[in-house]
Amino acid sequence: MKQVFVDLRPWDKELAIAALESGADGVIADLAGPIRELGKILVIAPDGDLVLDKDIREVTIGNTEDQALAMEAAKTERIIVHTSDWTVIPLENLAACGNNVIAAVSTIEEAEQAFTVLEKGVAGVLIQTDNPDLIRNVAKMAQSGSCGKELxxxxxxxxxxxxxxxxxxxxxxxxxxxxxxxxxxxxxxxxxxxxxxxxxxxxxxxxxxxxxxxxxxxxxxxxxxxxxxxxxxxxxxxxxxxxxxxxxxxxxxxxxxxxxxxxxxxxxxxxxxxxxxxxxxxxxxxxxxxxxxxxxxxxxxxxxxxxxxxxxxxxxxxxxxxxxxxxx
CATH class of the missing domain: 2.170.16 (Endonuclease - Pi-scei; Chain A, domain 1)
Structure with missing residues (x-):
């Protein structure tokens, strides 16, 4: 099943509750404490279960050179990829590199593209939004995805x-x-x-x-x-x-x-x-x-x-x- 992470930077309690209630796999936060007071979930934070730039890298793609570096990194480590426009940066290229890519998305359409590109999709998405309903809808989409192989x-x-x-x-x-x-x-x-x-x-x-x-x-x-x-x-x-x-x-x-x-x-x-x-x-x-x-x-x-x-x-x-x- 595809993984769903939620970006809680800056902290937003309503979004955190939506992440927990929808069954998200993890969150990114500035501090782990506030989310742990609400429930148990994997936290990416300086004091969390995973630490950025140590256990998982966050990269921004703005040109073909950035894309080449991200593709190389995705071969050996898990990365979170940000870009201003997924229609410009071919997600297919990143998905073809393996199962280490988490794509940052802000709409249901971007999430669907990330889950289905090249028929297998990327490993997961990082939802960046101020709308709790988007978190719930993307999580539901991930939880009811295709097996990837026909019966x-x-x-x-x-x-x-x-x-x-x-x-x-x-x-x-x-x-x-x-x-x-x-x-x-x-x-x-x-x-x-x-x-x-x-x-x-x-x-x-x-x-x-x-x-x-x-x-x-x-x-x-x-x-x-x-x-x-x-x-x-x-x-x-x-x-x-x-x-x-x-x-x-x-x-x-x-x-x-x-x-x-x-x-x-x-x-x-x-x-x-x-x-x-x-x-x-x-x-x-x-x-x-x-x-x-x-x-x-x-x-x-x-x-x-x-x-x-x-x-x-x-x-x-x-x-x-x-x-x-x-x-x-």
Missing amino acids: HRLTVTGVKPAGMGERVCVDTCSLMTDGEGMLVGNTSSGFFLVHAETLVNPYVAPRPFRVNAGGVHAYVQVTDGKTAYLADLKAGDRVSIVHGNGTCREATVGRVKIERRPLFLVEAECDGQKLSVILQNAETIRLVRPDNSAVSVTSLKPGDIILGRIESGGRHFGMAIDETIIEK
Whole structure:
């Protein structure tokens, strides 16, 4: 997810409250004390968590020479970039240098450009404004951004009971809607979009904050393109909530429930690549069709089309790496 910082120079309590309430990642201030009296947030200040020109650099671009220096710096360190006109200074050039660029913005249009340039955007934005609503709107935009990779159509090749085992329910601090869920898979190269428990059924009440995600061994997509084992998730962790249309947002884990249940093995393929996931054998466990509707695992049959994601390479401590790896 893109990061959002708020410039509190000079100090403005109303803007600080907006930053805290909207879930901003951090603020820049002249002193850390006033913001810390209001709540806990990363502070960039002489007495803060990070210090300018030590942990992060602030640069102003006014010409091509400044731009060249900023591009070189962005290769090895995090920088906050200021310019009087983003239409003159090509943001594409900075975004292409890596994930170390925070762009200073003062309008919603500038923030949207920063988040989407070259399809991947810069790492984040520094909001410079006297309008609390702009802070809230930019933060909301960042939190509901695109995953950056389209979902793929998977063809179901097999569905069969897989005995008993421990499965994981992930209860988040967010309410999900129809079409949303989490990307889960038996391997690090293939994920199924497992639908949240948003639907009414005769057996249990909806739990729109929950995804009954699968076996303890499975990988789940979390934030920043990383994965985690379902068994390792705990309260306070961040996970990615993904919609069938490809958009995603971040959610905080509130609780994880691991219980012994009957299991189902779902197998599929996409462009010749095989993938699988082990889920609880229950009518209430659903995957997502291409039209974003939910389909129960107990109704799946070979030939059905569902949504997921195929990735290449391997994983090391949850981070994608470029290596040959065989998982089956």
